[in-house]
Amino acid sequence: MRRIRDNEFSLFLPFRATGQRITLLILIFFATALFIVGKTNSTLSERARSQLADVAVPVLDVLSQPILALDWAAKRVVDMIFVYRENDQLRETNRRLMEWQAKALRLEQENERFQELLNVKNDYGKVFLTPRVVADASGPFVHAKLLNVGLADGVRKGQVATDDFGLVGQIVAVGQRSARLLLLTDLNSRVPILVGAKQHPAILAGDNTIAFLPVGVQVAPGDLVLTSGAGGVFPPRLPIGRVVTSRDDVVRVQLFSDSDRLDFVNIMDFRPEPRLEDPRTSDASK
Amino acid sequence: MKPSVLHHVDTGLRAITPVLLTFLLLVISRLPFGIEGLESAMPLLTLMAAYFWTIYRPNLMPSIALFLLGLLQDLVTGGPLGLMALVLLLVHWLVDAQRRVFLGKSFVVAWWGFGLVALGAEGVIWLLACIYYDDLLGVKPFAFQFMLTVAIYPCFAWLFSWVQRAIVK
Numbered sequence: 402m403r404r405i406r407d408n409e410f411s412l413f414l415p416f417r418a419t420g421q422r423i424t425l426l427i428l429i430f431f432a433t434a435l436f437i438v439g440k441t442n443s444t445l446s447e448r449a450r451s452q453l454a455d456v457a458v459p460v461l462d463v464l465s466q467p468i469l470a471l472d473w474a475a476k477r478v479v480d481m482i483f484v485y486r487e488n489d490q491l492r493e494t495n496r497r498l499m500e501w502q503a504k505a506l507r508l509e510q511e512n513e514r515f516q517e518l519l520n521v522k523n524d525y526g527k528v529f530l531t532p533r534v535v536a537d538a539s540g541p542f543v544h545a546k547l548l549n550v551g552l553a554d555g556v557r558k559g560q561v562a563t564d565d566f567g568l569v570g571q572i573v574a575v576g577q578r579s580a581r582l583l584l585l586t587d588l589n590s591r592v593p594i595l596v597g598a599k600q601h602p603a604i605l606a607g608d609n610t611i612a613f614l615p616v617g618v619q620v621a622p623g624d625l626v627l628t629s630g631a632g633g634v635f636p637p638r639l640p641i642g643r644v645v646t647s648r649d650d651v652v653r654v655q656l657f658s659d660s661d662r663l664d665f666v667n668i669m670d671f672r673p674e675p676r677l678e679d680p681r682t683s684d685a686s687k
Numbered sequence: 688m689k690p691s692v693l694h695h696v697d698t699g700l701r702a703i704t705p706v707l708l709t710f711l712l713l714v715i716s717r718l719p720f721g722i723e724g725l726e727s728a729m730p731l732l733t734l735m736a737a738y739f740w741t742i743y744r745p746n747l748m749p750s751i752a753l754f755l756l757g758l759l760q761d762l763v764t765g766g767p768l769g770l771m772a773l774v775l776l777l778v779h780w781l782v783d784a785q786r787r788v789f790l791g792k793s794f795v796v797a798w799w800g801f802g803l804v805a806l807g808a809e810g811v812i813w814l815l816a817c818i819y820y821d822d823l824l825g826v827k828p829f830a831f832q833f834m835l836t837v838a839i840y841p842c843f844a845w846l847f848s849w850v851q852r853a854i855v856k
Contacts, residue, residue: 428754429776435758435769440819446768453762457714465718535762537716539726541828542816543765546719581765588820608825661726664719676736 441516447574454547455576462549463535469664526561526636526671530554534663544569544587544607546663551578555670559634562666567640567657568592568628569666584660585609585641593631594641596652597624605641611652620644626654636671644649704854705744705847706752709736712843713756717763727828730836732843733760734808737775738801739847741782742789753779767819774808774815781807797844802837810834822838 415491439446480487532550539545550556552575562569562582570590574581583590591609596614603614607624624644630637642656696706713731720726733756740748757772764771782789789797813829 423760425750425776425780428750429773431771432754432757432773432776436767436773436819438814439768449768450762451764453759457763460714464714468718468720496718534719537719537726537729538717538762538763538765540729540766540821541812542824543833544727545765547717558756588822598845661722661724667719 406517450552451574451579452583454570454579454581455551456629458535458551458579461547462533465535472664473651474608485664505580516536520677524678526639526669528563528667529670530556530668531665532668533665534582538581539584542588542662544584545573545662546582546666548572548580548666549578549580550668551576553577556580556668561635561639561669561671563639563669564658564666566659567642568635569660569663571634572668573596582666585656586659586660591641592635592641593629595627595629596620596644597641599628600629602629605654609642609656610656611644611654614652620647636669701748701855704738704850705736705747706756708847708850709733709740709748709752709756711761712736713760713763718777724831728831728835728841731776731805731808731832733757733771733842734778734836735801735843736847737778738782738804739844741779741824742786743798743848743851744855745783746785748779750776750779767816770812770815770819774811777811778804778808794841798837798840801840801844805833805836805840808834 405484435446454600530550532548532554534544534546536547538547548556556572556575558572558575560572568585570584570587572580572583573583585592585605586607586609588607590605592605594603594605594611595601596603596611596618597620599618601615601618604612606612611620611626622644626641626643628635628637628639628675640657642654642658644652645655647652690853692783716729721795733753737748737753737758753775754772757775760766760771761768782800785800789800809829809832813824813826817824
């Protein structure tokens, strides 16, 4: 029955085919043009993206609720199964953490006193928002997340996001009610870092390898990787991860943050120290 | 007999079901599932829809719809604008020319054909992404996405043909 109807359609096809083919060619041309324009002028496509994200985020916000609920239920079941064992572990961890807390408080006081003596001004940034990740904006070459906050909530381009364990990424586009968070694993991500106890400066690239390590410097697996704050884009001394392998000039880093299971992120408000300005231009602006 | 307004609405709704369904799948595929590695290798659901409907009901998945769906996908995934739109249109073009090969054949033939189309599409996506980013991108995530897309095609082909039988008619 259906076969016959399909044949009916194909009887008319030759008459409509020319028009359809022209439409198709025009659309292919248009898509190619968009691709080329996007490559040469990315501001235009970025603006379109932010505007669309503004529309999409409320929808995605609602749609992602069932997934969150399922996730929560699954976690609950697992928690219930392991509740006793986990309780023992937690007690042990708690005891150890209390020792660490005492140590940290003492060090913090000491550090503050030293900084006062040396007249150091530090800006480590402050968490001011904890938005929800409502959509995944990733593909084989892009690693990003959509957040349900935007300009209206005080989010600005360039702000930094962390999870409970470390740096996650940076806000690269903001709409009224949405923001795009570029993850550290994205191809285009570059973060100035410090590696190891000696704090060698380098750059963390998007494939989680370290680039531009000073010549002759040796790093070992286990070495801590922190943001350096160089360039004033990221706050200094944020934990990023640890070196896992260092072989054939390729140093790989295992991130502390877990971008696969990211449901909430902390957005940090960070204003870098004003850079040295050309006195003439700053005079002109007054 | 003159068809009633309701009848028109009914046929209209049935006719846009394939496009609406693809749109819905596109939105769902962007939700944060929290499954490790899935986000970068999310199967190309729009590719499946473009292939299936171009073979079985090309009039219900016009090129303009594919263009818009592809554009939407580019916008939400953060990929180069126009890339998926171009790929879906090329698939539409190719499959439309060859649809008689697949019509009325067994599912295995259609699946095999989809494998070929997906391989070509993923290759074009990789190539265009390399051009866009001026960089030789690693093939691994693309290969993984291709395999996942082909592997779960039967599930969606089943869903689409059920929709075709039950709703589109």
